[in-house]
Amino acid sequence: DKIRELPHPHFSKFTKPYIKGRKLLVVNRKDVFSDAHNILFDAEFLSIAVASNVYSTEDYWELTIGEEKICETIYTKELPESVSMGNSFGIVYPVAANTRIKFDFHNVSGITKQVWYNLKFLR
Numbered sequence: 001d002k003i004r005e006l007p008h009p010h011f012s013k014f015t016k017p018y019i020k021g022r023k024l025l026v027v028n029r030k031d032v033f034s035d036a037h038n039i040l041f042d043a044e045f046l047s048i049a050v051a052s053n054v055y056s057t058e059d060y061w062e063l064t065i066g067e068e069k070i071c072e073t074i075y076t077k078e079l080p081e082s083v084s085m086g087n088s089f090g091i092v093y094p095v096a097a098n099t100r101i102k103f104d105f106h107n108v109s110g111i112t113k114q115v116w117y118n119l120k121f122l123r
Helices: none
Strands: 017-026 032-039 043-052 060-065 068-075 081-084 093-095 099-106 113-122
Touching (some): 017 099, 068 081, 099 113
Antiparallel strands (some): 043 113, 060 099
């Protein structure tokens, strides 16, 4: 299969899917609300999906993996959203074991809401 001959990061070195769901309570103040955790194994990041029970076009979110900001100033669009790495063949972003993953939600609107996000990896 020619696609499997593509060099990394165009094709994954890992084959097991892993999706981690997280939830963040954002209260009624204009502030940045953060959620961070470490991924405990070597993996490859594929995508993030974000949803909220209340949307405001002023609000935005960001994702940092290790020291790299992967998603910056992604404004909410009144519907759930997914951001994937790369093109139609996909790009994988290597993540070493014990790397910190940080999600920041900028509540510019100051409205209370629940924010859910799913991180999709291969391991």
